[in-house]
Amino acid sequence: MSHVIETLQLTKAYNAFKAVDNLTINVDRGEIFGLLGPNGAGKTTTVSMLCTILKPSSGTATVNGYDIVKESSKVRKSIGIVFQDPSIDDRLTGRENLLMHANLYSVPVSIQRERIAQILKLVELEDRADDLLRTYSGGMRRRLEIGRGLIHQPKVLFLDEPTVGLDPQTRDHIWRYIKDLKDANEVTVVLTTHYMDEADRLSDRIAIMDHGQIIVLDTPPNLKETLEGDRVVIKSNDNKTLKNLLTTWLGFTNQHLEKDTLEVTVPNGKTVMPRIVELANQNNLYIESIVLREPNLEDVFLHYTGGSIREDTTKELHGLSAIHRRAIR
């Protein structure tokens, strides 16, 4: 069994509204699987079903080979969960919180002290272990929660929006932990997030989700590649005129005006850039800067979710112009 998680047409419906709609995905052992989507896309509902908190309306799923409905207790034993919202007792100390978790998940008493010490070291909270949680900062609490999720050595760790509301430095810190944890513990991580950079930095594969469905699933580099072409970002003294010139003389169709830049999508940016400068010179336009930019996940995200919002007569081909229109709005 190479798939740690398999879902088959997993659906959660609330009356007519389908929060998760016929979801079929496989998560491989040992990968970090990112579920990326806007708020309300169905990420948390999906995770809640996989964690056996919610019962699916239809469809099935297995986690570690256990059915999420029929063997929910076994599923629970083999997973660790870090919820979107804090779920820690702030009137107990860090160590007490970990000990309680170890007891609830029946970690053998003979090894629980050692295990807790390891975890505290891993999340760098050894010196604060015996302080009450209410004296911890937000980032420290989050670290303790992530550590807590690992105490019973789960096969799968679910992280639901692990860095929401944390400052950039702490986020960076936590990202590093997640990477290290995965490497050190041979654990599969399912990460939900609506931060592109988070999904990009951590995930081996990313599923982009919207309206309860997976829109696309691939590795971050491949996803970026699907947006063929480079972005050339130009700043000139008359972007509008330049745009018309580029359409007339070079036949560029994928252009859009930002606040004070003109963004052009072309198959090969490096060879096109000199031509743009040349054309501008001939027409007495002054180019202040011209930059070549590779597509990032944000482009991918807008590409796919933007595409799905529009009427389905126009497909992928016009996806990029859809981004542009959305961005202008």
Added chain:
Amino acid sequence: MTELRGIYTLWLREVKRFIRDRARVIISFIQPLLWLVVFAAGFGARIAIPGIDYQQFLFPGIIGQTLLFTAMFMGISVIWDKEFGFMKEILVAPISRFSIFIGKMLGDSTAALLQGIIVFIFGFLIGIPFNPLTLLVALPVMLLITFGLVSIGLIIASFIGSLENFGAIQTFINLPLFFLSGALFPTTGEGIPHWMQIASKLDPLAYGVDALRTVILGSNWTPNHPLYINIAIIAIFDLIMIAIGTWAFSRMKN
């Protein structure tokens, strides 16, 4: 084994949280002081209980009242846990909802029992005449009373989302149960309106207070029911409450 360990863990957590809340322990001395000293002095001067002093009569009643109020108050822990997200950690743990309910119920009962013991000691200190060794007999009775009362609090809290609502509902339950239990005045016998005699029969705490008086006051007290009847009724009430509580916790999603 897993389940027992889960129950123990949840019990320990409740007890730790209770003991660490020093303000509440101090306040718990003030309530019995007001009832047993101030209220007993004024009210006792106008009411005559055959065979015993009013303060003596009131004392087991106030133990019952303390158990009731603390038990109901402890239900708030469920709402706190829901509010602060900790309930999720418990609900996804690989233990049954029955064990979760029992663990919390035992933890909160322990807290209520500790409050009851404080009143007991307090009564001894202010010189209410009773044999302090009766505490040993009274404890199991107190515990039995507490189980059912704590369960009421937990069940209500499991249905309610906000602290404000819980406070309001708590008062609605506490006061009728308290007044009809016979803790402050006899609810049977001559001159007591018929409706109150019936209402009192429906009050589980009435059997608890009667049992406590039997145990603490001994032959000075003429019980409404024999001790074994009281105990049997309380035990049945406990079992029903535990069954409802398990059901209430099973439907809790968050």
